Amino acid sequence: MSTTTADAGRTATAVPKPASMAQALNRALRDALAEDPAVHVLGEDVGTLGGVFRITDGLTAEFGETRCTDTPLAEAGILGTAVGMAMYGLRPVVEMQFDAFAYPSFEQLVSHVSRMRNRTRGGLPMPITVRVPYGGGIGGVEHHSDSSEAYYVATPGLHVVTPATVADAYGLLRAAIASDDPVIFMEPKRLYWGKDTWDPEAPAEVPGIGEAVVRRSGSSATLVTYGPSLPVCMAAAEAAREEGWDLEVVDLRSLVPFDEETVIASVRRTGRAVIVHEAAGFGGPGGEIAARVTERCFHYLEAPVLRVTGFDVPYPPPMLEKHHLPGVDRVLDAVARLQWESEWVEGGGR
Amino acid sequence: MSTTTADAGRTATAVPKPASMAQALNRALRDALAEDPAVHVLGEDVGTLGGVFRITDGLTAEFGETRCTDTPLAEAGILGTAVGMAMYGLRPVVEMQFDAFAYPSFEQLVSHVSRMRNRTRGGLPMPITVRVPYGGGIGGVEHHSDSSEAYYVATPGLHVVTPATVADAYGLLRAAIASDDPVIFMEPKRLYWGKDTWDPEAPAEVPGIGEAVVRRSGSSATLVTYGPSLPVCMAAAEAAREEGWDLEVVDLRSLVPFDEETVIASVRRTGRAVIVHEAAGFGGPGGEIAARVTERCFHYLEAPVLRVTGFDVPYPPPMLEKHHLPGVDRVLDAVARLQWESEWVEGGGR
């Protein structure tokens, strides 16, 4: 990359041009800082360095050290002080350096951030955005590729949002920062550098937090997905045409709130569904989605809802990750298992 | 209670007599300490006090301070030092004082305990038992009644075990301590003091970790449950007779490994299922179970698998908890929604 994120943002232009998700996120932070003096960015290396993924590039230079602050190296401390800042009316945007490095802040998140509004009867809302770069596929070594969303999804009081497009990266991050509720904003690392046509000077409006979007219409079956698995599903849908399947792809965009209506409408239409995510299957978000879809679409379903997910193992080392990550083939295999033949063989045990 | 736990254990007798889950757990720890010098109990107040629930009562007196040790007040430190002890060949049994107070140790659990065996190719197994008193219904104030199992279930590499009977409390805890894998041993607080006929001198063998048990046979529908919700389901099954339903109740006993075969066999037999747990529904273990059961029982099912769970809210204050906890009525309501009429009304939207 020769243009830095900051440069790209500063160049005024009316013509939409390719931008990366990293650039859109940077721009969202910049615009939020500029518009609202209550917004403060804090985290490890977010200042001079601009973050290890350069998402905060240029912010300290532009807004000063007190608006974009390098903290001591302690995630519970970062989130805990953010709670205090929010108590005083600020809107902290916290960066966790990697998925697995958010774990030290888990107690603050579960015991305080998620409950503060409720326990104080609305007295202390927590307008905190926690940015968590997550997922694999970037060749990261151990502890750098976790898909940790299941933990957040199971915690009442949090919003869990994850963009899969450049425009959503901007729009959803702005919405997260503007939200008076705590938002876990999960950034799919491997989509950081993918470019899309997007005009940083006129960022298009996107649907808000809690609205799923049908990224591709289809009639044979629905792929329900989010974040890093959206491109996989789009590619699978493309490839499926060769096999005669016309797949619909729903991008959830936020896991909490969960847009049940959009998903259910799609599955009722197609009668079949596969849920795709990178997080381990067992106990992952896919189970919840499958259960919910099934409950409300039972008699519309031609086959059980299937899931294609990461295996139920610790995230593997980079040289093996391709075997772990749900790819196009695995998605198509699952689609194939959606009982397309009208008669089906009587099953024995496994 | 006039007999203390320790007394009850020491009184030799051949006749089975009532014992509480707390007594059985205490006995299991005592027997494990006596049989294997590698077993060490550690936690906050586990020594002289015998733990706030008295589960470790008398252990320090009997085995000395180095076998049952009061640690400094730091859960990450407790679990982290247990990791080191396990690396040296010991078998630590860690007590977390309450569910929510295990959160500070979350990073050690996820980043180390659950992965150590895998990352070292079996070189460093983690025979650690983490005892977590969990769940509500005991009038506990904020942060004392969490059902945190969803977090553990979503973490590959951990076993998640939870007894619902006195005999299981003993048998499963012994099995957990004997396991070379890390076990999150979740103790349903509100069952601690319930008594059952159980002979502490001849603790009956119970099925091992990973085996579910059918606690009540029935033909109309299956209730799938575990831990604190087992008694609720048993009572519901009893009450359901009056409404003409003959319910089967499956006690999972361990969430990981998950005994798919027992559950699936039951649901295939009955054709209907309700999953009952206290943890919040959204992202809770019930979604996983429902998804899995549906996947493998799809054409056997007369109705979608339903769930009865805690609401998706922070655990409420004690005076309101009865409204939150899944009770007999809510279970029966769900059973009633299992589409018993052969014709069913065409549905509109919600």
Next chain:
Amino acid sequence: MTVLEQPGTYRLSPPPAWRPRREPGPLLPDAEPYRLLGTDAELDPELLLRLHRALVHGRRYNQQATALTRQGRLAVYPSSTGQEACEIGAALVLQERDWLFPSYRDTLAAVARGLDPVEVLSLLRGDWHSGYDPRATRVAPLCTPLATQLPHAVGLAHAARLRGDDVVALAMVGDGGTSEGDFHEALNFAAVWQAPVVFLVQNNGFAISVPLAKQTAAPSLAHKGVGYGMPGRLVDGNDAPAVHAVLSEAVERARSGGGPTLVEAVTYRVEAHTNADDATRYRGDDEVATWREHDPITLLERELRARDLLDDTTQERATREAEEMAAALRGRMNQDPELEPMDLFTDVYEQQTAQLREQAARLRAELAAEAAEAAGTAGQGATGHGEQTGHRQQAQGEQGEQGPQGAAR
């Protein structure tokens, strides 16, 4: 000036030119806890009498709250009997605009700050989590997970400073709580940011049953300050004017930009950990007796008498007022609190999610059914899990949402 505002000054030089980044000497606590009672220090009589009255009230409040547990009016009460000088000191040194961050043991500090005692006791009564409005009272919710409120205090103090407000945060924690990682991270952030915050450690000798020496091997807890570059101060926690003086100085330092202070108050938890605890399991009466002789009220009264500041009338008045306060509290706590089950669903999010709306509707229906049943009960005697066939009947309307047509299958 915070380090944030002085870029460039923070580099280590290579060892030949190495020097400590600040002088450690002034950060270390004195060799003995600071004490005023029994010395001939000049003391403000008005302050002494104010402290006395507050201590007497505080003691009575503790007794009354403990009594309320026996009557089933509180779920649990962690008493601060014997530690009143710390609780009162913390409350009195703060200005109205300052913030207090109490732990679960510090209801007395909140009450002494002027909060409604019934609201303060909500958590322990069990009708809600935080019974008062933190922004209105500038008292953070009573905090149960140990030491977790300390970083909140730092963040709030930092935020106030960034906004140019003259606000100090005072955070309370126990000796046991100092072992938690959050204690460490909070103190470190506070010192690096030079946040206007005061940490008050009440070293009452125990964390439930665990005595101090199993908690730390440090010379004192105040010695932890130097590791953060923060002054550590040691004070006799049963010497009310000393606690007041040390905390006042720390608050003043914080307010004037001098950064955070760690104060260790050496005191003793005279009662059991809570009403549910059995302290005889882990300590003897002798130890308790020794400390009872060092009781904060006794010590202060001795001093007041010695200085001719307290006569029987004044003493009796304090006692009488305390009795009145206790009676009022008792009276109000003997009322059943008003409960609203639907509150389960309010304030989980700013706007209820669709899922929560649905769950709320379900609970509302249940409550309505229960109410209807209760209304009918007098005549019919039905109890238990609702009417016999109620479940079957009730479910009819809800079915069929899962499919287009029965025949379609």
Next chain:
Amino acid sequence: MTVLEQPGTYRLSPPPAWRPRREPGPLLPDAEPYRLLGTDAELDPELLLRLHRALVHGRRYNQQATALTRQGRLAVYPSSTGQEACEIGAALVLQERDWLFPSYRDTLAAVARGLDPVEVLSLLRGDWHSGYDPRATRVAPLCTPLATQLPHAVGLAHAARLRGDDVVALAMVGDGGTSEGDFHEALNFAAVWQAPVVFLVQNNGFAISVPLAKQTAAPSLAHKGVGYGMPGRLVDGNDAPAVHAVLSEAVERARSGGGPTLVEAVTYRVEAHTNADDATRYRGDDEVATWREHDPITLLERELRARDLLDDTTQERATREAEEMAAALRGRMNQDPELEPMDLFTDVYEQQTAQLREQAARLRAELAAEAAEAAGTAGQGATGHGEQTGHRQQAQGEQGEQGPQGAAR
């Protein structure tokens, strides 16, 4: 004797009789980092030469590993160039039975301990997580989550002591890592249990881009020791014999039951954080240049020359041996590692769960299909996501498991 073995000695007495629980003085670090080079201390010539050879090797190892990242042979490499004296010192002071707990930056310490460098580099190469057997080598897995390995070291040292084994654990952490809660909890446990463990903090001035003064306001990191009741020692981390001496003494104290020590070695990270980092974003060349003049190898060679212990021949031999080591490493690292995708499922649990068996079977089938396809590819040129209709066909056999009979619906 650990505190566990002395019940009764640990009570606080009321303030009138208060005294520090141990004398703070001896716990505090000296005012300056300990230094041997450039002094006229008596030094063991053999040790000096051993250190020199190890430093030269270590530097070359760092360079080679960094070069391997450019060739795509390592996913990432965090170099310890400039910090070799600390890495080597840590390795050399340990007995075979002792344990080393390295962070991700400390591959050199593991290599200097005698481990196979290719195995040590597994994590950073990406073929597996820990490439060596920790029990066989008594080196814990390289640890990425900061400071989290410190409590492991404490637990292991404690366990060894309980078993009566004469084992010391040495744990390494960076200046940034000292801010984490786990650092605090580990040091506290170690001191309370008097565990035979040594904590070596390599203060290299930065945590990635964050300089020390944004990390702590303490006089030095060694000053943190007193807050745990543990001696804090400060050493010039670029003075190899000084590092060796201070660590030896600490290891000796631990071994003889004297408890843990916190050692801060003041050093500098001369290279970027890793090959992926751009250090010019946060520091100037001047600072780096200053520190390069204080290079551990230069300093040691100057001393050796001054003491007539190093001639050109010896120096050349060290360089030549280092080159040989580097060439061998290069050669081996240029081989593709053998990968076994099915390893994903081994050692997750002692026994595979039913779910994992099923998932393993699925991957095995995929691999077989891929292999078959690859075998056929040469002739047919098929690529992409398998054969065109492969998915439809393949799925046939697996269906029907979900129901008793199609007709039954």
